[in-house]
Amino acid sequence: MKVGRKKKPVMVCITSGKGGVGKTFITVNLAAALAAKGKKVLVVDCDFGLANVDIMLGIRPSRTMKDVVFGGKTLRDVIVKTPGGFDLVPACSGVRDMAQLLYERIEMIKEMLLSLEGYDLVLMDTGAGMTEVVLQFNLLADRNILVINRELTCLTDAYAMIKVLYQLFGRDAFDVIVNSSMNEKEGDRIFRHLDSICRRFLGFPLKHLGSVHQDEDVPRSIMNQEILVQASPHSGIAASCASMAGILSRWRS
Amino acid sequence: MELHLGPSSRKVMNRRMQKKQETTGRKTVAGSRADRRLSIEKFIKKNKVIADWLREGSAGRGELLMILTERLPRADRKKLERTADAVMELGADLVRRIIEIERENRQLRSLSLTDELTGLYNKRFFKMQLGVEMARSKRTGQSCCMAILDFDNFKEINDSLGHSEGDRFLREVGLLMRDRLRPTDFLCRLGGDEFGILMPATGLVDAIGIARRLQQFISDIHWKKCITTASIGLAEYEPSEKGDLEEFFNLADAELYKAKKDGKNKISYTAGGVERRIAAAEPVSLRERELLLKMKGEKPSRQGTPHRDDMKRTKGK
Numbered sequence: 297m298k299v300g301r302k303k304k305p306v307m308v309c310i311t312s313g314k315g316g317v318g319k320t321f322i323t324v325n326l327a328a329a330l331a332a333k334g335k336k337v338l339v340v341d342c343d344f345g346l347a348n349v350d351i352m353l354g355i356r357p358s359r360t361m362k363d364v365v366f367g368g369k370t371l372r373d374v375i376v377k378t379p380g381g382f383d384l385v386p387a388c389s390g391v392r393d394m395a396q397l398l399y400e401r402i403e404m405i406k407e408m409l410l411s412l413e414g415y416d417l418v419l420m421d422t423g424a425g426m427t428e429v430v431l432q433f434n435l436l437a438d439r440n441i442l443v444i445n446r447e448l449t450c451l452t453d454a455y456a457m458i459k460v461l462y463q464l465f466g467r468d469a470f471d472v473i474v475n476s477s478m479n480e481k482e483g484d485r486i487f488r489h490l491d492s493i494c495r496r497f498l499g500f501p502l503k504h505l506g507s508v509h510q511d512e513d514v515p516r517s518i519m520n521q522e523i524l525v526q527a528s529p530h531s532g533i534a535a536s537c538a539s540m541a542g543i544l545s546r547w548r549s
Numbered sequence: 550m551e552l553h554l555g556p557s558s559r560k561v562m563n564r565r566m567q568k569k570q571e572t573t574g575r576k577t578v579a580g581s582r583a584d585r586r587l588s589i590e591k592f593i594k595k596n597k598v599i600a601d602w603l604r605e606g607s608a609g610r611g612e613l614l615m616i617l618t619e620r621l622p623r624a625d626r627k628k629l630e631r632t633a634d635a636v637m638e639l640g641a642d643l644v645r646r647i648i649e650i651e652r653e654n655r656q657l658r659s660l661s662l663t664d665e666l667t668g669l670y671n672k673r674f675f676k677m678q679l680g681v682e683m684a685r686s687k688r689t690g691q692s693c694c695m696a697i698l699d700f701d702n703f704k705e706i707n708d709s710l711g712h713s714e715g716d717r718f719l720r721e722v723g724l725l726m727r728d729r730l731r732p733t734d735f736l737c738r739l740g741g742d743e744f745g746i747l748m749p750a751t752g753l754v755d756a757i758g759i760a761r762r763l764q765q766f767i768s769d770i771h772w773k774k775c776i777t778t779a780s781i782g783l784a785e786y787e788p789s790e791k792g793d794l795e796e797f798f799n800l801a802d803a804e805l806y807k808a809k810k811d812g813k814n815k816i817s818y819t820a821g822g823v824e825r826r827i828a829a830a831e832p833v834s835l836r837e838r839e840l841l842l843k844m845k846g847e848k849p850s851r852q853g854t855p856h857r858d859d860m861k862r863t864k865g866k
Binding site: 403406407432435448451452455456459465489490493496497 | 752754757758761833834837838840841842843
């Protein structure tokens with residue numbers, strides 16, 4: 297009954313609590329940077345009700361996660377290749393049933409994900425909020441990445457997420473990516489702020505994966521539906537994505 | 550008169566009796582006073598219950614030989630004590646003790662914790678361990694789960710292949726199922742084709758995974774061309790809950806019933822657990838919030854040494 301041990305992918309869940317922090321942007325660019333390093337990466341759009349990874353990539357998948365959940369398809373059937381060099385399991389947008397997936401269906405998707413082979417990493421891009429689906433995918437992952445920015449609401453939401461995952465499920469290892477910081481120092485400061493509060497109230501430190509600084513390239517790349525690390529490979533963002541991808545590629549499940 | 554004696558102690562008893570006969574035999578020749586006294590063998594012969602028991606032997610299954618007497622001379626009493634585990638005089642409180650001992654005896658007999666057919670634990674053990682795990686949950690704050698698994702078409706196997714084949718099915722599938730659980734889980738046969746799984750220190754999420762694995766495994770079995778499926782009822786015990794052992798057990802049982810009613814080959818559980826826990830979780834406190842919001846006060850000009858500043862402030866308060 298054991299799943300082949302040869303190549304179990306590292307499951308990484310990217311979450312933030314608050315929406316609009318840049319989870320999807322970071323997921324896509326990290327995935328592309330990892331792919332550039334020769335890793336086999338699968339991105340799973342776990343925002344089932346409101347998909348946006350496909351939009352960000354400018355692709356129109358014919359099949360989505362909806363076909364897996366309700367149409368009896370397997371994950372393999374819906375996986376699409378993306379221009380970023382990684383694979384994607386697209387979610388569907390505007391299907392209300394998908395947003396409130398039944399517990400059992402989540403389990404089904406989880407089982408399918410866990411039995412996937414042939415990938416080095418699976419990046420799961422969750423939706424905003426602290427819904428059942430978001431928590432489930434966070435629990436499923438080997439590694440949890442939190443994306444934060446300098447907004448106070450974002451910090452409190454991220455902290456609330458950490459607290460729930462710690463108190464209810466015993467998770468105490470989180471990697472943090474600071475998004476849209478002014479510079480390296482501000483990125484560090486934002487991270488340390490959250491870190492000090494975690495240390496103090498929850499008793500464990502966070503890990504700083506890296507910071508992605510503000511750049512006018514970002515909104516442009518999103519508008520143009522490009523992947524920034526590919527469109528401008530010499531930008532600062534591409535460099536920080538590459539360095540974070542370097543850390544991720546050393547993770548083992 | 551109450552007598553219980555197992556086969557092994559009966560042998561000992563017989564040997565002892567033989568010896569006794571020799572010695573008492575000598576004594577009757579030697580001393581005249583002994584004639585007046587009742588010798589042990591005569592006493593036993595005279596006493597109908599003991600005599601009957603010695604003849605039939607097999608009646609008692611226990612390991613305890615107790616002789617109840619009316620008042621006896623001390624010497625005789627001592628002789629009796631050599632053969633019996635206890636020699637007691639009849640009396641009100643003695644009767645009580647007999648009842649006690651008899652009860653203990655019966656308990657000992659039923660105290661076996663393994664299921665005869667499969668060699669797994671039995672229902673008795675399951676309930677006992679369930680109590681232990683619930684207490685552990687209360688102490689550690691970590692929930693535990695139990696599942697009741699029932700084969701959907703076991704009757705067909707029994708009907709088409711015969712009862713001995715049905716028994717073999719239960720035995721082998723039971724052991725295979727045990728291999729598919731974690732070493733800390735308990736698999737017990739609750740009776741019939743119903744199995745109980747106890748998962749200590751396990752949340753509902755993991756328990757569902759385990760149940761699914763078992764269900765998948767069972768549906769893959771082809772037993773002499775019979776395909777089987779299983780229905781599973783799952784329940785999570787949360788330490789904050791007040792319910793007792795029976796309620797917890799019944800919860801899983803009710804879920805099993807639901808799974809059966811839903812058309813079999815299903816896993817049923819109450820998913821409210823996680824949500825309830827989220828509702829009950831300690832929210833982000835005002836103090837935490839306040840500190841998180843402290844960020845605002847930091848001006849870009851102070852970015853140079855923000856870390857130390859930050860730490861000082863959080864430590865200071």
